[in-house]
Amino acid sequence: MTSSLPHKSIGALAPFLLCMLACIQISFGQNNINTTAKAQSIFDEFTEYRHQNKIDKALEKLDEAAEIAEDSEDAKLLLDTYHQYARLFLEEGDRETAIFYWDRASILLKDISYSYGQAFHLYLDAALRFDEGNNFQSLKALEESRMLSNNRNLSNNILLLEAYIYTNIEKYEDAIKNLHALIVNSDDKERPYLATRANIQLAKISLGLGDLDEGIIHSKAALELAQKHGFAKQIRTANEQLSIIYEKTGSYDQSLFYIKALEKIKDSIFNIEKTKLEAKTADRIRFEHQMNEINKLTARNEELSESKNRSEITAILTSAFLTIISLLAVSLFRNNQIKLKTNDLLYTKNKELELARDSAVSAMEAKTNFLSTVTHELRTPLYAVTGLTHLLLEENPAEHQKEHLKSLKFSGEYLLNFINDILQINKIDADKLEPLSVEFKLHKVLTDVVDSLQQNANENKTKLILDYDPNIPQHLLGDPIKISQIFMNLVGNALKFTKNGKVEVIAKMLDKKEDQVKLYFEVKDNGIGISEDQQKNIFDSFEQGSIQINREYGGTGLGLTIVKSLLGIFGSTIHLESELGEGSSFFFELDLKCDADAQEEEVAFELNPEEFEFKGLHVLVVEDNKINQVITKKMLTKKEITCDIANNGNEAIDLAKTNTYDAILMDIHMPGISGEEATRQIRKFDQDIPIIALTAISLDDSLDSFYQAGCNDVVTKPFKPEVFYQKIGENIFRKKMEGSV
Structure with a gap:
């Protein structure tokens, strides 16, 4: 019986104890709720004062929140308070104090799990990096912050800071997108404030882009919101923007209105006194917090000094160790700052290099297009010069006129060669040339070159010899x-x-393996030679060794440049050996493919120009230039060839359908449809008629495209009469002879 009494007593007390425990928990929970509500109320007041730029009152509110957090030992509340201190001081331009509070928050974050706090800490880190000019590190920190919390107010502030960064790096479309989202934001804490700052930034961007009307709209919207809600700093900024914009538009009365409003704000006694008070309050709070930290450290040092478990030597070693660690930390921090700034600098430099590269490419394209246009346009009047000169020489001029006409012909041909050289260099520089791979006879190519230059050799009383290795494959x-x-x-x-x-x-064969052959070529002379100094630059454009040589021998100085560039297309290099007064030797090697199984085929017949019977031929001349029409018609008449004239491609198609011609001489560049397109249309109903393209070929023209369109041959303007007649005869009579065979 006696043993059961205590159990009964405990059983009777149990409900009472449970009730007491529940009351304590409820009381503690209520205290927490009350503390949170009070802190939230203080933060709301702080936010209002911050928006109105009442810095002294905002700091006092944060001081209240810090006291509550310390009294209730609420680490999260204290962290939020430190964050707001840091943001406020950073907005006021006191970077050093902002970093002081940010560092204190960093220490607190190590011991608590608080995702919103971590996110806001990263947001402040981004703001500090943006303040020091590290835009891309700032963007990275903002992205990390966004991933840690979906708090609406924090997300809106991230959008605003991103917009500032995008403006700095000239991503205006991204910045404008963020700012428009903030104008219509639904933030429950800072809706009008964020919209005001967004309008101010949009006005700044519009001003930078030259859209003054848009700048006025956003500045006025910002001013209206700021005046309505008492945002002092934004009122001042909006007035500044409007005065600048109206001055740029020439509305000086409007500009003066906002300047006066601005001066009124700046000169107000209230504003001056307010600034002094804010500075005094900020200094007091900063001093109190820093003294608090010093007192804590002093108390800790006294506690360590009083400890009997610490020897003097341990304290000295600890102090030295802490000093070394501090120095290392400072060094690492500085190195990290240098690294971040270097990364930003490298990005900036890379961007500058990209812009420089794009500018260089644009300049090269402009130069190429200019030279192409000029060389092409010069050929048309040159055709008239050389053509008319030839016709006048054919009409038995007086002896005293012949000399002048021959000089005119020489000058025209010289200018033509010069233009051709420039066009050739331009094509190579613009990568417009690619080596063909067609079957040919090397011996015939070299023989034709030697034969065509034999007259030049005779004039200089020089022997021109071809030394050709018979072992070189013919195909x-x-x-x-x-x-x-x-x-x-x-x-x-x-x-x-x-x-x-x-x-x-x-021309010699060095090696032959299956279908590959390596050939050696050399052109040597016993002329004036080239000095060692001149050899270094002899392959440069317009380089002939000296002014004296240029005046004595003439020429453009582009020939060797063209040779070097053409060999580069084949993957070969030109070499030079020369000695003054002894002569020069230019040599190179080429790798070509050969057809070992090809059978030698003799040409069944050869066309001799003297055998062409031009009389009675009737051709169609397609040409839009009136002078060229006259010259071409007269040159044809000289050979008793009759012709019809088509002024454009459409006329050419109509005449070709309704008439019979022995050949068509087709100009390529014409208004309306081009000569290529006209040739394609004619080939749809006539596959046999010879079509010879006559063109002042330009940089973008391709002989392949002419042949693909259906042309049988190409003659470049201005052409030599003998070449002109040769091409007409070959194409007309070859067709007839092939038909008869």
Whole structure:
């Protein structure tokens, strides 16, 4: 019986104890709720004072919140308070004090789990980095902050800071997108304040982009909101913006109105006294907090000094250790700051280099297009010069006129060669040339070059010799036109500087493996030679060694540049050996493919220009230039060839449908449809008629495209009469002979 009494007593007390415990919990919970509500009320008042730029009152409210947090030992509330201190001081331009509070918050964050606090801490870190000019590190911190919390107010402030950063790095579309979102935000704490700042930033961007009307709209919207809610700093900024914008628009009366409003704000006694009071309050609170930290450290030091478990040597070593750690921390911090600034600088420099590269490319394209247009346009009047000169020489002029006409013809041909050289260099520089891979006979290519320059050799009383290795396969695959151009320039250059001497063209086979052959080429002369100093620059454009050489021998100085560039297309390099007074030797190697299984085929017939019977031929001349029409018609009449004239591509198609012609001479560049398109249309109903393209070929023109359109041959304007007649005869009579065979 006696043992059961205590159990009964405890059973009777249990409900009472439970009730007491529940009351304590409820009381503690209520205290927490009351503390949170009071703190929230203080933060709301702080936010209002901050918006109105009443810094002294805002700081006093934060001081109240800090006392509550310390009294209730609420680490999260204290962290939020430190964050607001840091933001406020940073907004007022006191970066040092802002960092002081940010560091204190960093210490608190180590011991608590608080996602919103961590997110806001990163937001402040981004603001500090933005303040020091590290835009891209700031963006990275904002992105991390956004991932930690979806708090609406924090998200809106992130949008605003992002807009400032995007403006700095000239991503105006992204900045404007963020700011428009803030104008219509639904923030429950800072809706009008965020909209005001967004309007001010939009006005700033509009002013920078030259959209003054848009700037006025946003500045006035910002001013209206700021005046309605008492946002003092934003009222001042909006007035400044409006005075500047109206001055730029020439509305000086409006500008003066806002300048006066601005001066009234700046000169008010209240504003001056307010600034002094805010500074005094800020200094007092900063001093109190810093003294509080010092007192804590002093108390801690006294506690350590009184400890009997610490020896003097341990204290000294600890102090030294802490000093070293502090120095290392400072060093690491500075290194990190330098690294961040260096990264931003590198990004900026990379952007500058990209802009410089784009500018250089644009300049190169402009130069290329300019040269292409100029060289193309010069050919049209040159056609008239050379054509009319030829016709006048054919009409038995007086002896005293012949000399002038021959000089005119020489000058025209010289200018034409110069234009052709410039166009060739321009095509190579613009990567418009690619080597062909067609079957050709190297021996014929070199023979044609030698034959065409034989007259030049005779005039200089110089022997021109071709030394050709018979072991070279007769059927090679490559680009005969470009190889011909290389030798025309090399041999022409050798003949120009060799009088009463000898020029040799050498072609030898070095190696042959299956369908690959390595060939050695050399053009050597015993002319004036090139000095060692001049050899360094001889392949540069417009370089002929000296002014004296240029005046004595003439020429453009582009021939060797073209040779070097053309060989570069083949993957080969030109080499030079020369000695003054002894002569020069230019040599290079080429790798070509050969057709080992090809059978030698003799041409069934050759067309001799003297055998062409032009009389009675009837052709169609398609040409839009009236002078060119007259010249071409007269040149045809000289050979007793009759012609019809088409002024454009459409006329050419109509005439070709309704008449029978022996050939069509087609100009490529014409208003309306081009010569290429006209050729395509004619080929739809006539596959056999020879069509010869006559064109002042430009940079963008491609011989391949002419042939693909259906042209049988191409003659470039201004053309030599003998070439003109040769092409007409070959294409007309070859067609007839092939038909008869």
